Amino acid sequence: MVVGAGHAGLAASHFLSARSIDHVVLERGEVANSWRRERWDSLRLLTPNWQSRLPGHRYGGPDPDGYMTMDEVVEFIEGFAKVSEAPVRTGVNVTSVRRAGDGYDVTTSHDRIHARTVVIASGACNRPAVPGFAGAVPPSPAQLTPFDYHGPDELPDGGVLVVGASATGVQLAAELRRSGRPVTLAAGEHVRLPRTYRGRDVLWWMDASGVWEQRYDEVDDLDRARSLPSPQLVGTPDRTTLDLNALTSMGVELVGRWAALRDGEALFSGGLRNVAALGDLKMKRLLATFDEWARPHDLDATVGERFAPTRVPEPARLRLDLRSGEIRTIVWATGYRPDYGWLDVPVVDSKGRLRHDGGVVDSPGLYALGLPVLRRRKSTFIHGIEDDAREVVDHLASHLAERR
Numbered sequence: 220m221v222v223g224a225g226h227a228g229l230a231a232s233h234f235l236s237a238r239s240i241d242h243v244v245l246e247r248g249e250v251a252n253s254w255r256r257e258r259w260d261s262l263r264l265l266t267p268n269w270q271s272r273l274p275g276h277r278y279g280g281p282d283p284d285g286y287m288t289m290d291e292v293v294e295f296i297e298g299f300a301k302v303s304e305a306p307v308r309t310g311v312n313v314t315s316v317r318r319a320g321d322g323y324d325v326t327t328s329h330d331r332i333h334a335r336t337v338v339i340a341s342g343a344c345n346r347p348a349v350p351g352f353a354g355a356v357p358p359s360p361a362q363l364t365p366f367d368y369h370g371p372d373e374l375p376d377g378g379v380l381v382v383g384a385s386a387t388g389v390q391l392a393a394e395l396r397r398s399g400r401p402v403t404l405a406a407g408e409h410v411r412l413p414r415t416y417r418g419r420d421v422l423w424w425m426d427a428s429g430v431w432e433q434r435y436d437e438v439d440d441l442d443r444a445r446s447l448p449s450p451q452l453v454g455t456p457d458r459t460t461l462d463l464n465a466l467t468s469m470g471v472e473l474v475g476r477w478a479a480l481r482d483g484e485a486l487f488s489g490g491l492r493n494v495a496a497l498g499d500l501k502m503k504r505l506l507a508t509f510d511e512w513a514r515p516h517d518l519d520a521t522v523g524e525r526f527a528p529t530r531v532p533e534p535a536r537l538r539l540d541l542r543s544g545e546i547r548t549i550v551w552a553t554g555y556r557p558d559y560g561w562l563d564v565p566v567v568d569s570k571g572r573l574r575h576d577g578g579v580v581d582s583p584g585l586y587a588l589g590l591p592v593l594r595r596r597k598s599t600f601i602h603g604i605e606d607d608a609r610e611v612v613d614h615l616a617s618h619l620a621e622r623r
């Protein structure tokens with residue numbers, strides 16, 4: 220049994236079918252539900268179209284260098300479900316999975332199923348991750364997460380504090396600033412990337428140079444790799460770079476990480492300069508890796524372009540009175556987390572993370588797909604699922620064969 224009909228669950232289904240393993244994919248909503256229900260209106264993929272590839276199914280349209288809108292992503296994933304003839308049951312919520320005999324008893328909103336193996340493909344981003352002190356913020360400003368946010372028209376006029384400077388935070392800060400609102404962005408540790416490097420999409424370099432292929436068992440600090448924020452990228456037709464400098468040029472005010480809340484005041488870390496310098500340094504190192512890779516591959520031996528260091532306000536504000544009316548809305552772009560509330564098997568650690576080794580969960584016959592750096596650095600991306608799903612299903616098949 221596969222939980223979830225996003226691209227990960229469908230990829231699992233593809234390889235299960237290829238091995239003639241009887242299975243069903245249970246989906247509480249519709250195919251590609253997260254892209255339909257949990258994303259904002261203007262979002263486009265930050266991965267280019269040519270990179271949208273699933274087992275036996277790839278983008279074949281006229282704009283390989285473009286970035287899909289949400290409708291296009293849904294169509295692409297639905298197309299995959301159709302060509303792979305995935306046995307999906309939609310509108311079926313899995314409410315409990317518990318160990319029973321040689322497998323698992325699965326309770327759903329409709330019935331009960333006994334499955335010898337279960338693949339958890341329920342997503343890594345089921346809920347927004349919001350810091351505990353959000354509950355103590357004064358009643359005004361309003362608070363939103365990316366799950367409630369659809370577009371700037373739904374927000375009250377006035378200032379917005381966007382918390383978090385990963386892909387979601389920078390994209391929402393830019394959109395809100397363009398709507399004419401004053402925007403403050405609280406930036407902690409972040410991953411800075413230019414949209415293009417040496418004339419190609421930066422993700423082309425990630426792909427070609429093999430950075431994305433690095434396996435989970437070769438990564439020095441796996442916990443850290445698994446909790447890295449998403450890169451500051453946006454997919455726009457004009458391939459703009461959306462780093463902190465771009466936001467500053469648009470008039471967004473940068474402050475440090477929101478560290479605490481005291482007497483109705485947001486207190487920001489004084490480390491903005493340091494995290495910005497670290498982001499610059501890591502970007503430089505990554506671009507140098509691309510340069511090194513380019514040389515023996517006969518790709519223009521000259522060194523690529525260099526990017527100006529991140530500009531940081533001097534001094535950056537350290538506090539902001541949330542009762543003053545300056546900020547009318549807080550947008551928490553502080554990350555996402557999975558939801559395993561339905562999983563009655565003791566395989567989730569105190570931080571809410573699934574205990575697994577490359578997708579082989581710490582309970583026989585239980586597997587996972589679609590989590591950060593599950594088996595490779597590319598694991599959570601659409602193009603990253605094929606290799607992971609093949610290998611996880613290989614393991615699942617040998618588990619079944621052993622039991623037989």
Ligand SMILES: Cc1cc2nc3c(=O)[nH]c(=O)nc-3n(C[C@H](O)[C@H](O)[C@H](O)COP(=O)(O)OP(=O)(O)OC[C@H]3O[C@@H](n4cnc5c(N)ncnc54)[C@H](O)[C@@H]3O)c2cc1C
Nearest residue numbers: 223225226227247252253264265266313341342589600601
């Ligand atoms: C804002 C955002 C932007 C992203 N942009 C990109 C991008 O540009 N390129 C890229 O490659 N990746 C991107 N990703 C990462 C990744 O591709 C997506 O998160 C993708 O949706 C993950 O696919 P999935 O199949 O693992 O999970 P999901 O797509 O979340 O699918 C999980 C499915 O499981 C279902 N489900 C969950 N719990 C249950 C249950 N108990 N019972 C039944 N069904 C259940 C859900 O309804 C859902 O349909 C982005 C992620 C986010 C959050």
